[in-house]
Amino acid sequence: MTAALFLEQLLNGLQLGMTLFLMSAGLTLVFGVMGLINLAHGSLYMIGAFCCATITTMTGSFLLGLLAGFVGAAIAGLIIEVVVIRKLYDRDHLDQVLATFALILIISEGTSWIFGSSPLYLSIPSWLSGSIPLSFEEDSNSSYPIYRLVIIAIGLIIAYSLYLLITKTRLGMRIRAGESDREMIAALGVNIRVIYSLIFALGAALAGLAGSLVSTLYSVEVGMGEPVLILALVVIVIGGIGSVKGALVASILVGLVDTLGRVFLPNILALFIDNSQVATLSASLASVLVYILMAVILAIRPQGLFPANA
């Protein structure tokens, strides 16, 4: 394997990781600050993708589409928080799981009413399409799609902005305070309800942005959020619930393990077993690799890598 190919696969892992980070940042904040399990986070990802697809098709501008995905999901998140979620903060986790699961069903059914059950497809805008070479050798065909590099860049920018928001601003201070002691910050006269709504909307917007970004690579369809939600849950469990830093590290870790597993497992397995079985077995094994990683990390560090309230 050449260095250029290895770099290409690393970038693939990083890109998957960044998409997962956008999903899990909101999920982990909502869980850490409000103690709420929100299964409907995948639905917000889907709402973002549908908003993006609709606006991009209407206006012809993918940038406006991205903005629509971000804002649309934020508004949807705000409505959901005010109408449903707000009543769940004091309930136990089972009630929250049931209620947010109901939200998944309602939102999915509603979306297929509006948009139909066929997937929508978006093309990558021409100024983001194409690829750039990764190697300077003449005969190398190693190159990387510009669009995926843009996803990585956006993920990094969002990660840095979140870091600034949480550590350097007044709002971030209140979020951290809310994380460690909800009653006390309310007693100090901070309107914790507004903070909750803001965090929820922010998480929703990031999920919507993730959905919009992948809408040109995959298809936009009902139920697209659930597979990502499962991976995002794995990420926040590994990273430590409530920790944005943990979510970032765990996202990249999961992205790399999933990608490199799919790259190297066939080669590793070929050393031990009969050649005809390698392709099928490695396909099956690669798809469970991140869950094995989660199990191992949970066994060693039950609180996750970066527990928020340590």
Place this chain on the structure above:
Amino acid sequence: MISSVKKLSAKTIAMTSLALIFTSATTMAQADTTKIGMITTLSGGGSSLGKDVRDGFKLALKMSDNKDIELLIEDDGRKPAKAVQIADKFIQKDKVDILTGIIFSNLAMAVIPSAVKKGVFYVSPNAGPSALAGKGCHENSFNVAWQNDNLHEAMGNYANGVDLKKTFILAPNYPAGKDALTGYKRFYKGEVAGEIYTKLGQKDYAVEISKIKASGADSVFFFLPGGMGIAFMKQYSQSGSKIPVMGPAFSFDQGILGAVGDAALGVKNSSQWNKDIDNEANKTFVAAYQKEYNKLPSLYSSQGYDAANLILSALKKSPVSDKDAFRKALKAADFASPRGDFKFGNNNFPIQDIYVREVVKEGDVLTNKIISKGLENHQDAYAKDCVMK
């Protein structure tokens, strides 16, 4: 307390009215009607396939003068458990005579073996897993389209003809995916540059595409039906890879060429049908389909159309209640198929010609044209394992 009583009564009323709807629906069916239950994929990434099969099927029913057919259609969502549930309901509650419609082979494996054992006929418009063509063949199970391996075998044969020596092959990890790569390798004589099974329903192919580029292959053969193929082609065209792709008709068919876009131009693919096959039945079919749905038919539309016409042709000879006579009438395949002549082999799978097509542009519309005959009078490799004669 009061509210719970209220809720309860509202629920009871709802249930009662539902029950009423169902009973009235069942009493409406008459004794001499043939009931056909269609289980197909109408939502999610495989939905365009199921919709085309359904539309082709309905078109054939509409064009026929047999009006004593009741067609029930349900969406399986590409979930095996759901397909089994629908099949049970169709067989036990609706008492259907014939089942049809399944697109995906993992669903077919979950439904067909147990359904045909219960005495129901199954006419497959698509899925033709090897397990049902060989030892698992059954006298009540017919496939009007192909055995899964067939189209891939034609591509393997084609690759030899145009001197491809190093193909990278790729398919999802499910029965039809394994049949696909087995089929390709059965005929292809060159070296396999790499072989990958992806997850069924996978959306991101970055890892696989990077591997393909680095493999030194001279061609890529992939079988990724429905939305998977669209995602793959879109991502592949962005990757800067110059290695030409080819595959079975499924990822280059009319229903999805629009979504794949110009990236598909010039791609060679194999099919038992195309809209330019020159016969009367095909001209009638293509014209009627365009008039009814205002778009070009796909491979799947033709398969749905064939499935309905096969059933109609058998009903002309015998009612479905006389099982032996009806089965014999099905086996005769006595109808004009748009693909041209074909007949059933001993395992109730077609023996037919398979063509190689090329994606071309006619005006603004991407479509296919036949460039050669891939395999002539081709029968699947599993027929010899089937005990039926």
